[in-house]
Amino acid sequence: DQQVKQNSPSLSVQEGRISILNCDYTNSMFDYFLWYKKYPAEGPTFLISISSIKDKNEDGRFTVFLNKSAKHLSLHIVPSQPGDSAVYFCAASGTLQGAQKLVFGQGTRLTINP
């Protein structure tokens, strides 16, 4: 039962253009959402987050949009840079079995082409 889904396993974008990574969730109890960036053989690095009471959060080149009615969030990176090439995980936070936990999507490998 995949509660958080990233349906695109990979995405390739030209340098300087916008990268849009998508994430869908099924559990309406999730109340906070996070995006992490991960390089091979390293731990995830926190990028940006959004509370369920908001629909947009912006931090520099990164913007996260949340559409609660559609249970969908997206991460926009603009302009995309070669250093952005990595695997991006979205994560949803909620109280599951009585404890606050993160549930991760499968990840999307983003490649920025020069």
Place this chain on the structure above:
Amino acid sequence: GAVVSQHPSRVICKSGTSVKIECRSLDFQATTMFWYRQFPKKSLMLMATSNEGSKATYEQGVEKDKFLINHASLTLSTLTVTSAHPEDSSFYICSARLGTYEQYFGPGTRLTVT
């Protein structure tokens, strides 16, 4: 801020032996830490929640007698893989929670059981 370290970064052990992995929050105190496992090209799977001063909470399907967790202080949690088998070979990642939602991850430990 919010730095989490893990040690060792890589470990090779023989089948039947035990190996301990340490997770430290370097610049903040964490009452709650988490242990994840990542299979190749897969998402992060939560194994257990480590609570300072109390017993860890294990996810369904994770053997608590095999994966021993100790969270003796606000900055240190340890995961001991007991009687390791080749199928335990994986990438283990810890995280520490800061605030209500955000988790900061360690760099991970690559365990290889021969």
